[in-house]
Amino acid sequence: MFGFETVEVSRALTAMTLLFHAIFATLGVGVPVLVSIAEFIGIKRKDPHYTLLARRWTRGYTITVAVGVVTGTAIGLQLSLIWPSFMRLAGNVIALPLFMETFAFFFEAIFLGIYLYTWDRFKKPIYHWLLSIPVVIGGTMSAFFITTVNSFMNTPQGFELEEGRFTSVDPLAAMFNPATPTKVFHVISSSYLTAAAVLAGIAAFIILIKKGSLYHKKALKLTMTATFIFAMLTALAGDLSAKFLAEHQPEKLAAGEWHFESEEGADLVVFGTLNENNEVENAIRIPNALSFLAHGDFNAEVEGLEETPENERPPLWIHYMFDLMVSIGFYTLGISLLFLVLWKWKKGNPFHPILLWGVAATGPLTMLAIEFGWIYAEVGRQPWILRGFMTVAEGSTTSPYIGWMFALFAAVYLVLAVGCLLTLRKIFKGKPAELELEHRFPNTAAASREGQS
Amino acid sequence: MSYEIIGISVLWFFLYGYLIVASVDFGAGFFAYYARMTKKDHLINQLISRYLSPVWEVTNVFFVFFFVGLVGFFPDMAYYFGQSLLIPGSIAIVLIAIRGSFYAFENYGSKDNSLYMFLYGATGLLIPASLSTALTISEGGFIEETENDVQLLYGELFSNPYSWSVVFLAIVSVLYISAMFLTYYAHRAGDRPALEIVRKYALFWSSPTIIASLTTFIALSQQNPEHFQRAMDLWWVFGISVGFFITALFLVYTGKFYGWAFIAVMLQFFVAFFGYGASHLPYLLYPYVTISNAVTNESMAVALVIVFIAGLLLLIPSLILLMRMFLFDADYVKGEK
Numbered sequence: 001m002f003g004f005e006t007v008e009v010s011r012a013l014t015a016m017t018l019l020f021h022a023i024f025a026t027l028g029v030g031v032p033v034l035v036s037i038a039e040f041i042g043i044k045r046k047d048p049h050y051t052l053l054a055r056r057w058t059r060g061y062t063i064t065v066a067v068g069v070v071t072g073t074a075i076g077l078q079l080s081l082i083w084p085s086f087m088r089l090a091g092n093v094i095a096l097p098l099f100m101e102t103f104a105f106f107f108e109a110i111f112l113g114i115y116l117y118t119w120d121r122f123k124k125p126i127y128h129w130l131l132s133i134p135v136v137i138g139g140t141m142s143a144f145f146i147t148t149v150n151s152f153m154n155t156p157q158g159f160e161l162e163e164g165r166f167t168s169v170d171p172l173a174a175m176f177n178p179a180t181p182t183k184v185f186h187v188i189s190s191s192y193l194t195a196a197a198v199l200a201g202i203a204a205f206i207i208l209i210k211k212g213s214l215y216h217k218k219a220l221k222l223t224m225t226a227t228f229i230f231a232m233l234t235a236l237a238g239d240l241s242a243k244f245l246a247e248h249q250p251e252k253l254a255a256g257e258w259h260f261e262s263e264e265g266a267d268l269v270v271f272g273t274l275n276e277n278n279e280v281e282n283a284i285r286i287p288n289a290l291s292f293l294a295h296g297d298f299n300a301e302v303e304g305l306e307e308t309p310e311n312e313r314p315p316l317w318i319h320y321m322f323d324l325m326v327s328i329g330f331y332t333l334g335i336s337l338l339f340l341v342l343w344k345w346k347k348g349n350p351f352h353p354i355l356l357w358g359v360a361a362t363g364p365l366t367m368l369a370i371e372f373g374w375i376y377a378e379v380g381r382q383p384w385i386l387r388g389f390m391t392v393a394e395g396s397t398t399s400p401y402i403g404w405m406f407a408l409f410a411a412v413y414l415v416l417a418v419g420c421l422l423t424l425r426k427i428f429k430g431k432p433a434e435l436e437l438e439h440r441f442p443n444t445a446a447a448s449r450e451g452q453s
Numbered sequence: 454m455s456y457e458i459i460g461i462s463v464l465w466f467f468l469y470g471y472l473i474v475a476s477v478d479f480g481a482g483f484f485a486y487y488a489r490m491t492k493k494d495h496l497i498n499q500l501i502s503r504y505l506s507p508v509w510e511v512t513n514v515f516f517v518f519f520f521v522g523l524v525g526f527f528p529d530m531a532y533y534f535g536q537s538l539l540i541p542g543s544i545a546i547v548l549i550a551i552r553g554s555f556y557a558f559e560n561y562g563s564k565d566n567s568l569y570m571f572l573y574g575a576t577g578l579l580i581p582a583s584l585s586t587a588l589t590i591s592e593g594g595f596i597e598e599t600e601n602d603v604q605l606l607y608g609e610l611f612s613n614p615y616s617w618s619v620v621f622l623a624i625v626s627v628l629y630i631s632a633m634f635l636t637y638y639a640h641r642a643g644d645r646p647a648l649e650i651v652r653k654y655a656l657f658w659s660s661p662t663i664i665a666s667l668t669t670f671i672a673l674s675q676q677n678p679e680h681f682q683r684a685m686d687l688w689w690v691f692g693i694s695v696g697f698f699i700t701a702l703f704l705v706y707t708g709k710f711y712g713w714a715f716i717a718v719m720l721q722f723f724v725a726f727f728g729y730g731a732s733h734l735p736y737l738l739y740p741y742v743t744i745s746n747a748v749t750n751e752s753m754a755v756a757l758v759i760v761f762i763a764g765l766l767l768l769i770p771s772l773i774l775l776m777r778m779f780l781f782d783a784d785y786v787k788g789e790k
């Protein structure tokens with residue numbers, strides 16, 4: 001179809017669906033955490049600004065969740081539709097977390113439904129806040145379960161392969177495979193980070209464009225604090241992920257770092273290009289840093305790509321994916337730290353326009369980091385779909401119509417993306433927070449106007 | 454009981470759950486569109502959106518639960534259904550995507566958008582039609598296994614009386630179940646004008662439902678005589694189902710006990726659905742897949758059953774809470790909250 005192999009189109013379709021779902025899934029995991037924090041602060045400090053913050057975030061969240069649910073349903077079905085042979089084999093070992101995930105969805109969907117429609121139905125606001133806890137747990141647990149599935153694909157265990165069938169299956173061993181701890185930690189922390197950074201970016205943008213009020217400044221302080229904490233956790237988790245790779249999936253790390261020959265005290269290659277002899281040019285080299293990243297010791301030996309058979313090496317362009325992800329990680333960490341310093345330091349002005357533009361950028365940048373990170377992790381597994389057991393080509397559908405399906409879904413995602421943006425615009429356009437504050441909490445609104453002047 | 458029987462019963466139970474909650478939702482979409490065309494939308498659309506907006510995600514999870522559980526318990530189904538259903542499956546995904554986004558996008562101001570109302574109404578009928586394809590092909594005769602893959606025979610599918618009667622049955626059942634539910638809900642809300650309308654819908658759609666059930670049976674006897682024979686052995690089950698149907702109709706007709714009427718509808722479908730399911734066994738996909746040759750290994754089956762029980766302990770209280778908030782909270786139903 002269209003001159004491409006079926007398996008290539010299958011990969012492209014899977015990648016498109018997952019990369020699109022990742023945007024909404026990441027927000028689906030992260031935003032409830034921030035909503036819950038904001039609502040809690042609002043109740044504790046009796047400060048309606050925070051309550052309103054939680055309310056308005058939730059309103060936007062209903063839209064992104066809906067797209068998350070429909071794209072998630074698409075992936076769930078596509079796993080069987082596009083990778084039937086893979087699911088037939090792997091399903092015997094890894095069905096457990098997939099099944100558990102549906103319970104997490106149930107749990108989240110039920111409480112989200114209640115949470116959304118019961119803002120004013122309780123006498124004590126804390127009861128309403130309690131409803132946010134199952135939503136947070138549901139979202140985070142679904143990330144946990146699905147990530148164990150993905151971990152399994154990278155380091156499969158918990159079975160024996162006899163004549164093309166899995167025997168002696170141990171579902172828990174399969175779920176808690178070597179990749180699980182670091183992957184789960186990194187995926188969850190980066191989801192929280194991205195949600196915090198996106199919300200911070202919005203607050204910064206509004207302060208820049210519309211001057212913003214006390215409400216937006218409080219929002220920015222809250223989200224930047226969260227961004228800083230989660231950025232630290234994400235960097236830590238990323239570092240642990242690299243150490244995991246060095247031990248269990250060295251070819252992915254080696255391809256990502258352009259580390260061709262095993263050596264001690266290996267340098268970290270940052271960006272750069274490759275010439276026709278696969279030699280690195282124009283790169284920044286950080287001496288011994290790769291040894292530290294891989295083993296926590298500046299002189300440790302790091303396995304090079306040469307030790308992997310040629311036909312099992314992942315493509316080398318994933319180097320850029322890794323570097324971009326890490327750069328964004330450090331950028332976010334740095335700028336949130338700067339904001340906090342300027343805020344705590346009496347003479348600092350954390351609302352300087354240059355800084356705010358930098359903060360506004362973290363929203364889209366962290367979302368890109370999520371995408372780069374996944375591309376690095378997934379393409380870095382090539383040519384395997386189930387590392388060591390099944391290649392991508394063996395797992396894919398043989399249906400000749402897959403190209404048409406690619407076109408169909410590309411159109412659907414386009415419509416969903418446009419619809420999502422238009423609806424978000426409709427919700428917030430012409431309904432600034434100040435007006436809503438006035439309407440719901442007249443006293444606070446008056447006080448905050450005075451506070452400003 | 455063996456694991457495969459437990460597994461398929463659990464899944465069938467959830468599919469039944471989906472059948473009911475999704476029918477309410479799908480049918481409501483059609484009625485909303487129809488009411489708009491006949492300029493009665495101000496009477497019933499408020500009613501529909503108050504109930505459906507909070508629960509559509511839960512409805513969707515029933516479906517996700519079913520297919521994830523199916524490939525979990527019976528991984529071979531991923532292969533046969535996955536290979537053969539690429540196109541119908543993808544079309545169903547697209548329709549579900551349109552519908553899911555309707556709830557999100559429509560809630561905020563595009564209520565007057567006729568195109569969107571049309572899509573909402575149309576998907577309500579097309580989704581059940583496309584999903585029913587999976588049940589149709591499970592009777593055998595629609596797919597062909599070759600050396601290294603499985604193909605769906607589209608010509609056969611589109612020219613076969615059985616597949617069309619299933620589609621017809623799916624659509625009319627959706628409308629019937631939905632109208633019955635809305636009648637009950639309108640009654641609870643004390644909304645007389647809406648009640649008058651949806652009650653008429655309910656009565657109207659009852660006879661096509663029973664006719665479609667009969668024609669499907671007749672077509673089944675042509676398509677898969679073995680299955681038909683097993684169904685005939687369970688004739689009393691289908692008899693009970695008809696009994697509930699008559700009860701439901703009677704209760705709605707006399708205009709009292711709408712709650713009991715809806716329960717009778719649920720029982721009518723419960724009994725028929727399980728009768729159909731029981732007679733379908735041992736085949737999941739005739740003649741390729743039976744529950745015993747496709748079932749997953751024992752340790753996975755045990756793990757799934759344990760998780761299922763633990764999951765239910767979590768879900769049932771939550772679902773009860775949800776229903777109390779939106780279905781049985783009289784003030785909410787009446788629109789006072």
Ligand code: HDD
Nearest residue numbers: 183187190235238239241242326329366369370373374377
């Ligand atoms: C906001 C997003 C974000 C940020 C700032 C970072 N990452 Fe990341 N990274 C991800 C988001 C992400 C991810 C999307 O969550 C991935 C994709 C697959 C996975 O397990 O997590 C990932 C994968 C991933 C992997 C591959 C793991 C595997 O395949 O098993 C490594 C080694 C790192 N990251 C390392 C880092 C380091 C050292 C960072 C330094 C700050 C970093 N990441 C920042």
Ligand code: HEM
Nearest residue numbers: 011014015018019022146149150374375378379384385392
């Ligand atoms: C949401 C985060 C994810 C993103 C953005 C993502 C991205 C990608 C990309 C870009 C590919 C294409 C790789 C290539 O063709 O070279 C891919 C492949 C694939 N991914 Fe992921 N992935 C994600 C999570 C997962 C998870 C959690 C699973 C497992 C349940 C998974 C299963 C697969 C499968 C089956 C393929 C196809 C085989 C392959 O090409 O390796 N992905 N994904």
Ligand code: HEM
Nearest residue numbers: 025028029065068069072073075076105139143146513514
């Ligand atoms: C191949 C991989 C994946 C599959 C099969 C999958 C499946 C699904 C499905 C079926 C849904 C819809 C649930 C519903 O109907 O309510 C969904 C939504 C969701 N997915 Fe994914 N997903 C995948 C990847 C991911 C990843 C990598 C993450 C997290 C990092 C994730 C997080 C979520 C969340 C949080 C939701 C719920 C949205 C909401 O209701 O808030 N998913 N996913």
